[in-house]
Amino acid sequence: MEQKIKNWxxxxxxxxxxxxxxxxxxxxxxxxxxxxxxENEKEALEKLxxxxxxxxxxxxxxxxxxxxxxxxxxxxxxxxxILNEGNGYGKNELLSGKKIMVEYTDPNPFKPxxxxxxxxxxxxxxxxxxxxxxxxxxxxxxxxxxxxxxxxKAIYGLLDNEKLQNKAGSIALQAGNIGHAxxxxxxxxxxxxxxxxxxxxxxxxxxxxxxEKINEIYKWGFDVTMxxxxxxxxxxxxxxxxxxxxxxxxxxxxxxxxANIGKIFEKSxxxxxxxxxxxxxxxxxxxxxxxxxxxxxxxxxxxxxxEKFKTEPNMDLSITITANEQMDYMRVVAKALSIIxxxxxxxxxxxxxxxxxxxxxxxxxRKGNVITGESLMGDVHDMVLEKMTDRNxxxxxxxxxxxxxxxxxxxxxxxKQSIGGDIIYDFEKSISFEGDSGPYLQYSYTRANSVLxxxxxxxxxxxxxxxxxxxxxxxxxxxxxPEIVSRSASLYEPHHIANYLxxxxxxxxxxxxxxxxxxxxxQYSSYKIALTYAFxxxxxxxxxxxxxxxxxxx
RNA sequence: GCCCUUGUAGUUCAAUGGAUAGAACGAGGCUCUUCUAAGGCCUUGAUGUAGGUUCGAUUCCUACCAAGGGCACCA
Numbered sequence: 001m002e003q004k005i006k007n008w009x010x011x012x013x014x015x016x017x018x019x020x021x022x023x024x025x026x027x028x029x030x031x032x033x034x035x036x037x038x039e040n041e042k043e044a045l046e047k048l049x050x051x052x053x054x055x056x057x058x059x060x061x062x063x064x065x066x067x068x069x070x071x072x073x074x075x076x077x078x079x080x081x082i083l084n085e086g087n088g089y090g091k092n093e094l095l096s097g098k099k100i101m102v103e104y105t106d107p108n109p110f111k112p113x114x115x116x117x118x119x120x121x122x123x124x125x126x127x128x129x130x131x132x133x134x135x136x137x138x139x140x141x142x143x144x145x146x147x148x149x150x151x152x153k154a155i156y157g158l159l160d161n162e163k164l165q166n167k168a169g170s171i172a173l174q175a176g177n178i179g180h181a182x183x184x185x186x187x188x189x190x191x192x193x194x195x196x197x198x199x200x201x202x203x204x205x206x207x208x209x210x211x212e213k214i215n216e217i218y219k220w221g222f223d224v225t226m227x228x229x230x231x232x233x234x235x236x237x238x239x240x241x242x243x244x245x246x247x248x249x250x251x252x253x254x255x256x257x258x259a260n261i262g263k264i265f266e267k268s269x270x271x272x273x274x275x276x277x278x279x280x281x282x283x284x285x286x287x288x289x290x291x292x293x294x295x296x297x298x299x300x301x302x303x304x305x306x307e308k309f310k311t312e313p314n315m316d317l318s319i320t321i322t323a324n325e326q327m328d329y330m331r332v333v334a335k336a337l338s339i340i341x342x343x344x345x346x347x348x349x350x351x352x353x354x355x356x357x358x359x360x361x362x363x364x365x366r367k368g369n370v371i372t373g374e375s376l377m378g379d380v381h382d383m384v385l386e387k388m389t390d391r392n393x394x395x396x397x398x399x400x401x402x403x404x405x406x407x408x409x410x411x412x413x414x415x416k417q418s419i420g421g422d423i424i425y426d427f428e429k430s431i432s433f434e435g436d437s438g439p440y441l442q443y444s445y446t447r448a449n450s451v452l453x454x455x456x457x458x459x460x461x462x463x464x465x466x467x468x469x470x471x472x473x474x475x476x477x478x479x480x481x482p483e484i485v486s487r488s489a490s491l492y493e494p495h496h497i498a499n500y501l502x503x504x505x506x507x508x509x510x511x512x513x514x515x516x517x518x519x520x521x522x523q524y525s526s527y528k529i530a531l532t533y534a535f536x537x538x539x540x541x542x543x544x545x546x547x548x549x550x551x552x553x554x
Numbered sequence: 555g556c557c558c559u560u561g562u563a564g565u566u567c568a569a570u571g572g573a574u575a576g577a578a579c580g581a582g583g584c585u586c587u588u589c590u591a592a593g594g595c596c597u598u599g600a601u602g603u604a605g606g607u608u609c610g611a612u613u614c615c616u617a618c619c620a621a622g623g624g625c626a627c628c629a
Contacts, residue, residue: 024573035572035610064609065573108629145629246629271627282557290627297629328558328624354559355622387592405592416578417567421560422622429566429579433592436567436578443592454589487570499568502577513585513594532589554592 002483005032005053005068012047027476030060030067041066076467076527078479082534083462087541090485096135101312102128104321105238108145109225110154112179113232115356116323118373119423122414123353124321125238125547126494133545134489139312141242143304146222148246150182152203153189155217157181159202160188165217172374175228178221179372232374235403236411237547242311246300253303254295256340257288264339274298276332279339286332301333302340309344317347319492324352324420351492354422380406387433388554397553404549405439412438415546416498436502438548441539444505445550447512448536455518455529462533463526474507474531481538485545494546501542508535 006021024033036044041061048059048066057071082089104124107117128138157180158164164177188195205211206218233239257265257272265272270291276283288299308318322330330350338345384402393401409432414423416436433439455461477500484500487493511517517528540550 020570020572022570022572025569025576026573029573033573063573067573148629150629268626273626284557284625286625287627292627294627296627300629323623324559325623326629329629331558352559357622391590413566421567424566426566432579434579435592437592439592440578443590447590447593449590451589491570495568499577502568506577509593510595512589516588518589553590 001055001070001074001479002032005056008051008053009034009048012051013044023480024065024067027473029062029065030058031070031476032068034066034068035064036066072467072469072471075471075475075479076464079475079530079534080464082478082481082537083530086537087544089537090133090481090541092134092482092486092489094134094486094489095131098136098316099139099312099314100131100136100317100319101139101141101242101308101315102131102319102321103141103143103244103308104128105233105240106143106145106322107229108148108150109222110151110178111182111225112176113229113373115371115373115376115425118236118376118410119353119356119414120321120323121233121236121238122411122547123351123419123494125236126411126415126497126545127319127321127351127492129545129547130485130489130492130494130497133485133541139241140238141244141308142240143244143246144226145246147206147250149189149199149203150186151218151221152199152206153185154178154182154221155185155202155206155214156188156195156199157183157185158217158221160184165220167220171224171227171231174224176374178225232377235377236407237549244304244307249300249303249307250295251303252306253299253301254289256302256306257295257299260340264336274332274336276335279335280331283332283335284328286329288336298329298333298336301330302337305337305344305348306341309341309347315347317349318344319349319351321351321353323355325355326350327352349492351419353419356425357422376410377406380409384409384433384439391554393553401551401554404551405433405442405554408438408442408543408548409433410438411546411548412441412498415494416502418493418495438546439554441501441505441543442548442551442554444508445536445539445543446552446554448508448532448539449552451512451517451532452529452536455525455532458518458520460518460520460525460529462530464530465526466523467527468524472507472511472531474504474511474535477504477507478534478538481542488545497542497545501539501546504535504538504542508532508539 002021009015009021019034021032021034024030045059045061045066052059055070055074056068058069060067060069102124105117105121107113128140132138158178161181161184164181166177167174185199189199202214205214209215261267261272265274265288271287272289273285273287275285277285286298287296289295305318309315320330327350334348334350337348381402384405385398388398388402413429417423481500484496488496515528516522517525517532519525543550
């Protein structure tokens with residue numbers, strides 16, 4: 001519609017070049033507005049009036065603005081269109097047929113799944129779904145650090161307290177024990193010289209696999225933590241297509257570096273470094289292979305990227321999602337890669353997000369903070385159950401809904417704001433179910449569902465025969481959904497969808513509160529039911545794009 | 555010191571260079587013999603400072619102030 005009006009204005013007024021056609025902030029000022037820099041708006045208005053599009057009801061001049069009001073018919077037709085397209089409404093062709101890999105979450109085996117992982121997961125899953133809705137073929141990838149000092153720390157903790165090696169409990173319990181072992185090991189590494197030495201020793205043994213006992217614990221710990229992650233992904237609604245392990249990237253990365261020593265990399269103090277500032281003054285030098293001959297994360301990242309392009313040969317875009325703190329060194333790595341592989345240069349994208357913060361400072365699993373992603377999910381889940389005591393559900397239903405609502409509360413609190421900024425973490429607020437929240441959206445959806453169920457019982461079907469003269473605010477919002485989706489997709493910003501969903505939910509709740517929708521005495525009831533269907537489709541689709549389930553009841 | 559982010563109601567967040575800067579939480583009042591009150595309705599309040607570009611700046615540019623992150627063998 002936007003494009004249609006634009007073309008029409010362009011043609012009638014013979015405007016050259018591009019101009020902006022926007023939605024006025026206030027619906028009172030029309031559905032689309034155009035700021036004219038023309039000398040005589042009145043003449044323009046006359047021309048436009050003469051050749052008016054069928055969808056436009058009214059054109060007004062307000063100062064330098066020309067406002068367009070869409071017709072009653074346009075809105076009822078757009079509602080009809082939503083009903084026809086159902087959950088496919090809002091799809092666009094922006095990335096039609098493009099192969100895109102999105103890497104996100106990246107938790108490390110042997111370490112707890114902390115809140116930062118929850119954040120990356122929520123953002124990555126949402127971006128993946130938004131790209132899919134825009135026509136892309138998305139592969140989800142997860143990159144996990146299965147080697148390194150953190151593993152040695154965890155194994156030290158496990159050896160130090162053998163009770164933590166109990167293999168009898170549930171996967172979650174065993175993974176929790178390993179998390180404790182890691183925290184203990186990490187703490188002692190900083191404070192206890194003897195422990196530090198032993199951990200370094202374990203690290204060497206892990207590297208050359210010389211110790212049978214350690215190998216055994218490693219295998220168990222790896223399997224358990226990976227399985228525990230898998231259980232979380234299930235609740236979170238993520239299914240990865242590819243898993244990349246850090247250990248597999250060392251040789252590939254090293255090879256790339258060694259092949260380019262002298263050309264891109266240089267030796268310095270026994271290490272192999274990349275002086276990125278030679279290519280871009282805003283970048284800096286980083287070590288790729290240490291003086292001890294060990295590849296750093298940078299080198300593994302080179303290997304990872306190469307592997308990604310090998311895994312998906314004709315990939316159009318490889319997206320990596322991490323926290324902001326990774327931004328600068330990823331730039332250095334990307335610069336090195338784009339010199340080695342010029343064909344990758346425009347096919348890599350790094351999206352960064354802020355951190356979850358306590359009021360007191362940065363959260364870190366390294367110091368073994370108590371709040372993990374899992375514990376947060378558990379707490380929120382329990383709070384939802386408490387709220388549901390007055391509802392009449394079977395235990396299975398209750399469990400399912402508690403998970404869906406809990407995940408919604410957490411994900412929404414992450415996705416409602418632009419992803420670059422930090423989230424000031426307030427436990428009370430993140431589990432708030434009121435107002436600007438995920439559960440509010442779900443609640444609005446279930447209310448719509450109740451209305452639709454009642455309509456079915458009373459055998460009133462959605463219909464467009466009798467349309468009220470009044471145009472509901474909700475109608476003026478619903479048709480914008482496709483624009484919101486394509487905006488979110490082109491900017492990689494899920495929060496536009498989150499904000500939009502709140503807007504339509506508020507509008508629907510107001511409609512619901514002030515109108516009786518299902519009524520045999522109301523000749524417009526069928527149309528109102530159609531509108532309710534449209535709201536429910538758009539909300540369900542929008543929630544899906546945020547990675548949130550839409551329960552039928554709650 | 556250099557580089558990158560970010561400064562908007564008391565608080566947490568919105569606002570493709572456009573109209574009277576939107577919500578939510580908090581505070582106060584009203585509202586369920588009607589489709590789920592996790593709701594609705596009403597009241598209250600903000601663009602860090604100083605310049606610049608523009609018909610028009612929360613948005614772009616410069617400086618300053620403040621917060622966070624990064625800057626050679628950790629990831």
